[in-house]
Amino acid sequence: MMAPGKGVDWSSPPLFNFRATRVRLVEVLGEPDGVDLDSNGLGSFDAWVVRAACGLEIVVWRFHLRPDGTGAVAADHELTNGEVHANARDLEHIRFHLPFEIEHFSECAPGRMIEAPRAWRLVRQDDHGLRYVIATFTSGCEAEAALRTFEGRSHKQTYSIEAR
16 A cells, blocks of 8 residues: 555555544644555545554545545545554554544444554553553553553652553
């Protein structure tokens, strides 16, 4: 799969579909990395590449045609169909790294997405040395983000991340 200027060296069938406006995607992802690309039968699309420090790469496609079947091109402010491709299949991890809410979500094929184990725990230790699991996560980057949030609060407790 390639997007001009930000190519990725992997390919995957789409993991899930969603609907979005071009305006919203440009607002949260910037200008697309590929414009008017050929989908081989589903009409042209724009593509954005999202790379996370953890190694996750996501490609977001937004098709140009209206979803009503008329063959008309949608305006930038109209909802159209989109697809998400990634080099991993953990939905929760992908959603964590996408900077927008996924609306009208539907999985492309049963079993393609996986529910990764919640292998990371955010633990709080109180002033008496008691430890409490606050939350569990499917990826270390999600756990670290939660840790930064809790450490940024005014009440100082000791927080740590543990792999299960």
